[in-house]
Amino acid sequence: MKRFVFVATFVVWLCWAPTASAQYVWQYVTREQAIQKVREIVGDDAAPVEVQYIAPPSLRLGVEALHRLRCNNWEFFICAFNINHWRWTWYYFLDESFYDEPFSEEMLRRRATLSEQEAVAIASSYMQTHYPLPELLNHIEVRSGGGIGRIPAEYTVYFWQRLPNGVYGPSWCRVDVDRVYGRVTGAGCVYYPLLVSTIPILTPEQAFAAAAQQLGLVNAEAGVVDRLFVMYPDPFGWQTLVYRLTVYGDRPGHVWLGYGCAVDAFTGTLLGWDILHGSTQQKGKPIRNTAASREQPVKVDWDGRPVHLNRPALDIGGDAYFWVGYLMAGGERSGLRWYKNGECIVVTGRGQVRLQARQSRYSIAGRQMQASKAPQLIRGRLYVPIEMMRQVLGADIRYDRAKQCVFVRTRE
Structure with a gap:
């Protein structure tokens, strides 16, 4: 089978303002660029760098693909498709010389001598030096961690991009500072341009209800x-706006528990959840109007590995549907125009695709096509059936309804 690779490119803004967004450009980071980035971070152009793993460019686009390198007993992880998304950790067990004095009772007594304000100053200096656009990061949070044995206690300082309406942007920086010597023992940098509307369609109450309904909670x-x-x-380059919230309730076969949830602020789709530790005694405000939705999110398996999509595929009437923007994969000058009458024009790698909500006829580069099912308008977004994805992308895509999973195969 011929390989196809999704290439995310910038697009025009959607005409529907509340969910306006554009695609992020994933750019592959070569071996040489990764080595140079490590030397830039450590501040030594001649520093010896050991390459442990270089992710190939054929891997799925996204934040999961990582290069791994080591320098001066520091281990670095660099996103293979964004050189401004990286982190490093100091391996204390490999570097006995990191401390000026041996492990001792005196060292234990001096564990917490560094104040929080001093740690923030040290971390701020590091961030200003290493972050590509430090002026973006205007909100600071500090967390304190205890030490174990030879490892000192430390402050972790987070620098967030926080917008005037209180929404947190996609960019941030983390710096770890040990509380004994005031040294930076780890750091992380995440920078992405803001390409999505920060005005939610759902209210918090609606987001709570959506999470409870999709978790199947009783007395939520x-x-x-x-x-x-x-x-x-996500791998296609699309961002989304997310509520991070907690809900409580009973699930069949479970005791009363609390759940930490990520809910799409535009559609109410549950993007992820986890059980909160020690949550059985918590109580909250009753949730009302948790009527079931007819559409269910489905999983996506890409070459044997699960894929997170910021706009998940949906099961509608027993078939899998994808958000229309994903048709643009592979287009060098991709674009998406959405009109209020339900018509959508998508510029793809195979040419311009015209389609209409609730109409099964569509065209690719002027050639008329007929699908067995029509695109559907779901909570303000247009979704196309899986057969349109196959036809436009030329990909091996199939849906297993029993497993509630779409399988994408790009390898021969």
Whole structure:
């Protein structure tokens, strides 16, 4: 089978403002660029760099593909498709000389001598030096961690991009500072341009209800909205706006529990969840109007590995549907225009695709096509059936309804 590779490119803004967005450009980071980035971070153009793993450019686009390198007993992870998304950790067990004095009772007594303000100053200096656009990061949070044995206690300082409306952007920086010597023992940098609307369509109450319904909770109660934030781009380059919140309730076969959830602020889709530790005694506000939705998110398996999509595929009437923007994969000058009458024009790698909500006829580069099912308008977004994805992308895509999973195969 001929390989196809999804290439994300910038597009025009959608005409429907509340969900306007554009695609992020994933750019492959070569071996030489990764080595140079490590030397730039450590501040030594001649530093010896050991390459442990270089992710090939054929891997699925996204934040999961990582280069791994080591320098001066520091281990670096660099996103293979974004050189401004990286982190490093100091391996204390490989570097006995990191401390000026041996492990001792005196060192234990001096564990917490560094104040939080001093740690923030050290971390701020590091961030200003290493972050590509430090002026973006205007909100600071500090967390304190205890030390174990030879490892000192440390402060972790987070620098967030926070917008005037309180929404957290997709860019941030983390710096670890040990509380004994005031040294930076780890750091992370995440930078992506903001390419999605920061105005949610769903209210927090609607987001709570959507999470409870999709988790199947009985007697559900709302907890708190921890934050509203822009999620990093998915493999296709698309961002989305997300509520991070907690809900409580009973599930069949489970005791009363709390759940930490990520809910799409435009559609209410549950993007992820986890059980909260020690949540059995918590109580919240009763959730009302949790009527079931007819569409269910489905998983996507890409060459044997699960894929996170910021706009998940949906099961509609027993068939899998994808958001129309994903038709643009592979287009060098991709674009998406959406009109209020339900018509959509998509510029793809195979030419211009014209389609209409609830109409099964569509065209590719002027050639008329007929699908067995029509695109559907779901909560303000147009979704196309899986057969249109196959036809436009030329990909091996199939849906297993029993497993609620779409399988994408790009390898021979």
